[in-house]
Amino acid sequence: MPGEATATCWSCGTMRAVHYCSACGKVQPPVPVDYFTFFALPRKLNLDTAHLEREFYELSRKLHPDLCARADKREQEWSLEQSSLLNDAYRTLKDPIKRTEYLLRLEGVELEEQSKSATEEARATGEIKKQVVPPDLLEEVFELNMQLEELRMQKKLGEDDPVLIEEVGKQKLELENKREALSEELKTYWGDWDRLPDDVDEGSRSKVRDKMVDLLNRRSYIRNLVRDVSEVLEG
Secondary structure (H helix, E strand, O other): OOOOOOEEOOOOOOEEOOOEOOOOOOEOOOOOOOHHHHOOOOOOOOOOHHHHHHHHHHHHHHHOHHHHOOOOHHHHHHHHHHHHHHHHHHHHHHOHHHHHHHHHHHOOOOOHHHOHHHHHHHHHHOOOOOOOOOHHHHHHHHHHHHHHHHHHHHHHOOOOOHHHHHHHHHHHHHHHHHHHHHHHHHHHHHHHHHOOOOOOOHHHHHHHHHHHHHHHHHHHHHHHHHHHHHHHHHO
16 A cells, blocks of 8 residues: 555665655655556555545645645655646546546556547647547437537527427437436446456457447547537537
Protein backbone atom coordinates (compact mmCIF):
# COMPACT_ATOMS: atom_id res chain seq x y z
CA MET A 1 0.00 0.00 0.00
CA PRO A 2 1.06 3.68 -0.25
CA GLY A 3 2.51 3.54 3.26
CA GLU A 4 4.80 0.62 2.50
CA ALA A 5 8.52 1.27 2.99
CA THR A 6 10.36 1.02 -0.30
CA ALA A 7 13.53 3.10 -0.03
CA THR A 8 15.53 5.32 2.29
CA CYS A 9 14.46 8.84 3.18
CA TRP A 10 16.58 11.64 1.75
CA SER A 11 16.31 13.49 5.07
CA CYS A 12 16.67 10.98 7.91
CA GLY A 13 17.93 7.92 6.06
CA THR A 14 15.40 5.47 7.49
CA MET A 15 13.11 3.27 5.41
CA ARG A 16 10.33 5.46 4.13
CA ALA A 17 6.90 5.27 2.55
CA VAL A 18 6.62 5.74 -1.20
CA HIS A 19 5.47 9.37 -1.13
CA TYR A 20 6.58 10.53 2.31
CA CYS A 21 8.84 9.35 5.11
CA SER A 22 6.92 7.36 7.71
CA ALA A 23 9.60 8.22 10.28
CA CYS A 24 10.17 11.97 9.90
CA GLY A 25 7.22 12.90 7.67
CA LYS A 26 9.29 14.54 4.94
CA VAL A 27 7.83 14.56 1.43
CA GLN A 28 9.89 12.43 -0.92
CA PRO A 29 10.92 13.12 -4.53
CA PRO A 30 8.12 12.14 -6.96
CA VAL A 31 8.66 8.96 -8.94
CA PRO A 32 7.17 8.81 -12.47
CA VAL A 33 4.44 6.18 -12.19
CA ASP A 34 0.98 5.54 -13.59
CA TYR A 35 -2.08 6.38 -11.51
CA PHE A 36 -2.72 2.79 -10.42
CA THR A 37 0.84 2.42 -9.19
CA PHE A 38 0.64 5.76 -7.38
CA PHE A 39 -2.08 4.27 -5.17
CA ALA A 40 -0.34 0.86 -5.10
CA LEU A 41 -3.26 -0.67 -7.01
CA PRO A 42 -3.19 -3.40 -9.68
CA ARG A 43 -4.36 -2.46 -13.17
CA LYS A 44 -7.88 -3.65 -12.49
CA LEU A 45 -11.15 -1.90 -13.27
CA ASN A 46 -13.28 -3.06 -10.35
CA LEU A 47 -11.89 -0.81 -7.64
CA ASP A 48 -12.96 -0.32 -4.05
CA THR A 49 -13.77 3.38 -4.45
CA ALA A 50 -14.34 3.81 -0.71
CA HIS A 51 -10.82 2.53 -0.06
CA LEU A 52 -9.49 4.78 -2.83
CA GLU A 53 -11.13 7.78 -1.19
CA ARG A 54 -9.66 6.95 2.20
CA GLU A 55 -6.18 6.63 0.72
CA PHE A 56 -6.66 9.92 -1.13
CA TYR A 57 -7.50 11.85 2.03
CA GLU A 58 -4.72 10.15 3.98
CA LEU A 59 -2.15 11.10 1.35
CA SER A 60 -3.61 14.59 1.07
CA ARG A 61 -2.88 15.15 4.74
CA LYS A 62 0.73 14.02 4.25
CA LEU A 63 1.51 15.75 0.95
CA HIS A 64 -0.38 19.04 1.05
CA PRO A 65 1.86 22.02 0.13
CA ASP A 66 0.70 23.97 3.19
CA LEU A 67 2.52 21.46 5.36
CA CYS A 68 5.75 22.32 3.58
CA ALA A 69 5.38 26.08 3.76
CA ARG A 70 8.49 26.35 5.96
CA ALA A 71 10.43 23.57 4.26
CA ASP A 72 13.26 24.22 1.83
CA LYS A 73 12.40 25.04 -1.77
CA ARG A 74 13.19 21.55 -2.98
CA GLU A 75 10.70 19.87 -0.66
CA GLN A 76 8.08 22.52 -1.46
CA GLU A 77 8.40 21.67 -5.15
CA TRP A 78 8.15 17.95 -4.44
CA SER A 79 5.02 18.57 -2.38
CA LEU A 80 3.39 20.51 -5.22
CA GLU A 81 4.27 17.79 -7.73
CA GLN A 82 3.11 14.97 -5.47
CA SER A 83 -0.17 16.75 -4.65
CA SER A 84 -0.84 17.49 -8.30
CA LEU A 85 -0.26 13.84 -9.25
CA LEU A 86 -2.40 12.71 -6.32
CA ASN A 87 -5.33 14.88 -7.41
CA ASP A 88 -5.06 13.84 -11.06
CA ALA A 89 -4.83 10.16 -10.15
CA TYR A 90 -7.79 10.34 -7.80
CA ARG A 91 -10.04 12.23 -10.21
CA THR A 92 -9.26 9.70 -12.93
CA LEU A 93 -9.56 6.49 -10.96
CA LYS A 94 -12.73 7.38 -9.04
CA ASP A 95 -14.65 7.99 -12.30
CA PRO A 96 -15.68 4.69 -13.97
CA ILE A 97 -15.43 5.99 -17.54
CA LYS A 98 -12.20 7.93 -17.03
CA ARG A 99 -10.69 4.93 -15.25
CA THR A 100 -11.48 2.65 -18.17
CA GLU A 101 -10.20 5.14 -20.75
CA TYR A 102 -7.01 5.63 -18.75
CA LEU A 103 -6.32 1.92 -18.49
CA LEU A 104 -6.85 1.57 -22.23
CA ARG A 105 -4.33 4.36 -22.83
CA LEU A 106 -1.85 2.48 -20.64
CA GLU A 107 -2.52 -0.51 -22.89
CA GLY A 108 -1.60 1.61 -25.93
CA VAL A 109 -5.15 2.30 -27.09
CA GLU A 110 -6.21 5.85 -27.98
CA LEU A 111 -9.93 6.24 -28.46
CA GLU A 112 -10.41 7.96 -31.79
CA GLU A 113 -12.86 10.60 -30.65
CA GLN A 114 -10.60 11.57 -27.77
CA SER A 115 -7.39 11.50 -29.76
CA LYS A 116 -5.41 14.64 -29.09
CA SER A 117 -3.90 14.56 -32.56
CA ALA A 118 -7.34 14.31 -34.14
CA THR A 119 -8.54 17.26 -32.10
CA GLU A 120 -5.53 19.39 -33.00
CA GLU A 121 -5.89 18.51 -36.67
CA ALA A 122 -9.56 19.49 -36.62
CA ARG A 123 -8.71 22.84 -35.01
CA ALA A 124 -5.93 23.52 -37.49
CA THR A 125 -8.04 22.77 -40.55
CA GLY A 126 -11.30 24.17 -39.25
CA GLU A 127 -12.99 20.87 -40.02
CA ILE A 128 -15.29 18.99 -37.70
CA LYS A 129 -13.61 16.02 -36.09
CA LYS A 130 -14.91 12.88 -37.74
CA GLN A 131 -17.02 10.54 -35.67
CA VAL A 132 -18.01 7.06 -36.71
CA VAL A 133 -21.75 6.50 -36.34
CA PRO A 134 -22.51 3.16 -34.64
CA PRO A 135 -24.20 0.96 -37.30
CA ASP A 136 -27.28 0.27 -35.15
CA LEU A 137 -27.86 4.02 -34.78
CA LEU A 138 -27.49 5.02 -38.42
CA GLU A 139 -31.19 5.26 -39.23
CA GLU A 140 -32.08 6.84 -35.89
CA VAL A 141 -29.28 9.40 -36.10
CA PHE A 142 -30.16 10.32 -39.69
CA GLU A 143 -33.77 11.01 -38.71
CA LEU A 144 -32.75 12.92 -35.60
CA ASN A 145 -30.28 15.12 -37.51
CA MET A 146 -33.03 16.00 -39.99
CA GLN A 147 -35.29 17.00 -37.12
CA LEU A 148 -32.55 19.06 -35.49
CA GLU A 149 -31.88 20.88 -38.72
CA GLU A 150 -35.59 21.63 -39.04
CA LEU A 151 -35.65 22.96 -35.47
CA ARG A 152 -32.66 25.20 -36.15
CA MET A 153 -34.38 26.68 -39.19
CA GLN A 154 -37.57 27.28 -37.22
CA LYS A 155 -35.68 29.06 -34.45
CA LYS A 156 -33.98 31.32 -37.01
CA LEU A 157 -37.41 32.22 -38.39
CA GLY A 158 -38.83 32.74 -34.92
CA GLU A 159 -41.24 29.85 -35.33
CA ASP A 160 -42.13 27.13 -32.87
CA ASP A 161 -43.36 23.56 -33.41
CA PRO A 162 -44.37 22.02 -30.05
CA VAL A 163 -44.94 18.59 -31.62
CA LEU A 164 -41.44 18.49 -33.11
CA ILE A 165 -39.89 19.77 -29.90
CA GLU A 166 -41.67 17.06 -27.92
CA GLU A 167 -40.54 14.37 -30.36
CA VAL A 168 -36.91 15.49 -30.22
CA GLY A 169 -37.14 15.63 -26.43
CA LYS A 170 -38.34 12.02 -26.34
CA GLN A 171 -35.45 10.95 -28.54
CA LYS A 172 -33.04 12.75 -26.26
CA LEU A 173 -34.40 10.79 -23.28
CA GLU A 174 -34.05 7.52 -25.19
CA LEU A 175 -30.45 8.35 -26.03
CA GLU A 176 -29.69 9.16 -22.40
CA ASN A 177 -31.16 5.79 -21.39
CA LYS A 178 -28.98 4.05 -23.99
CA ARG A 179 -25.90 5.83 -22.65
CA GLU A 180 -26.65 4.67 -19.12
CA ALA A 181 -27.28 1.13 -20.36
CA LEU A 182 -23.87 1.16 -22.03
CA SER A 183 -22.27 2.28 -18.77
CA GLU A 184 -23.81 -0.73 -17.04
CA GLU A 185 -22.73 -3.05 -19.85
CA LEU A 186 -19.18 -1.75 -19.50
CA LYS A 187 -19.03 -3.19 -15.99
CA THR A 188 -19.41 -6.71 -17.37
CA TYR A 189 -16.26 -6.15 -19.43
CA TRP A 190 -14.46 -4.97 -16.30
CA GLY A 191 -14.99 -8.42 -14.87
CA ASP A 192 -13.69 -10.02 -18.07
CA TRP A 193 -10.59 -7.83 -17.92
CA ASP A 194 -9.91 -8.32 -14.22
CA ARG A 195 -10.12 -12.10 -14.57
CA LEU A 196 -7.43 -12.23 -17.25
CA PRO A 197 -4.29 -13.89 -15.87
CA ASP A 198 -1.06 -11.91 -16.06
CA ASP A 199 0.41 -14.34 -18.56
CA VAL A 200 -2.62 -14.41 -20.87
CA ASP A 201 -1.91 -14.31 -24.58
CA GLU A 202 -2.27 -11.02 -26.44
CA GLY A 203 -5.17 -12.33 -28.49
CA SER A 204 -7.35 -12.92 -25.44
CA ARG A 205 -6.36 -9.57 -23.97
CA SER A 206 -7.13 -7.69 -27.18
CA LYS A 207 -10.61 -9.25 -27.42
CA VAL A 208 -11.62 -7.69 -24.12
CA ARG A 209 -9.87 -4.43 -24.98
CA ASP A 210 -11.68 -4.21 -28.31
CA LYS A 211 -15.06 -4.73 -26.65
CA MET A 212 -14.40 -1.88 -24.22
CA VAL A 213 -13.13 0.41 -26.98
CA ASP A 214 -16.19 -0.25 -29.12
CA LEU A 215 -18.54 0.38 -26.21
CA LEU A 216 -16.77 3.58 -25.15
CA ASN A 217 -16.85 4.93 -28.69
CA ARG A 218 -20.58 4.19 -28.89
CA ARG A 219 -21.17 5.85 -25.55
CA SER A 220 -19.07 8.86 -26.51
CA TYR A 221 -20.98 9.27 -29.74
CA ILE A 222 -24.32 9.15 -27.94
CA ARG A 223 -23.06 11.62 -25.32
CA ASN A 224 -22.08 14.09 -28.03
CA LEU A 225 -25.41 13.60 -29.76
CA VAL A 226 -27.29 14.32 -26.53
CA ARG A 227 -25.20 17.47 -26.14
CA ASP A 228 -26.10 18.60 -29.67
CA VAL A 229 -29.80 17.96 -29.04
CA SER A 230 -29.67 19.94 -25.78
CA GLU A 231 -28.02 22.89 -27.50
CA VAL A 232 -30.77 23.02 -30.14
CA LEU A 233 -33.61 22.63 -27.63
CA GLU A 234 -32.17 25.25 -25.29
CA GLY A 235 -30.90 27.61 -28.00
